Amino acid sequence: MGKLPEIRLSQPPPPPRKMATPSPWHKVGEAEPEDCTPVLIRVYYKSAKTGRFTAEFGVFYYMAEFGGFSFYEKIKRRLGLKVTHWMPIPPVPK
Numbered sequence: 001m002g003k004l005p006e007i008r009l010s011q012p013p014p015p016p017r018k019m020a021t022p023s024p025w026h027k028v029g030e031a032e033p034e035d036c037t038p039v040l041i042r043v044y045y046k047s048a049k050t051g052r053f054t055a056e057f058g059v060f061y062y063m064a065e066f067g068g069f070s071f072y073e074k075i076k077r078r079l080g081l082k083v084t085h086w087m088p089i090p091p092v093p094k
Contacts, residue, residue, distance in 0.1 A: 043083055
């Protein structure tokens, strides 16, 4: 038996793929937070100054009894806000 032939690659092999971490953000309507819990929300609206659509973040206490995220939108209806995403507030490390 002879030697095995050498295999030469014309290009180096691609680097291994990184594992994607799941996003903590949830779309409104796909999942609902627990009742009476504070959540971080992403709000989308058209800015009166620039006329461009803008995203901002805020803390909101989710209460299903009052309509959930639509309650926040009703409070700010003159601004034309739309809550698009939410995520639970992560615990503070000790």
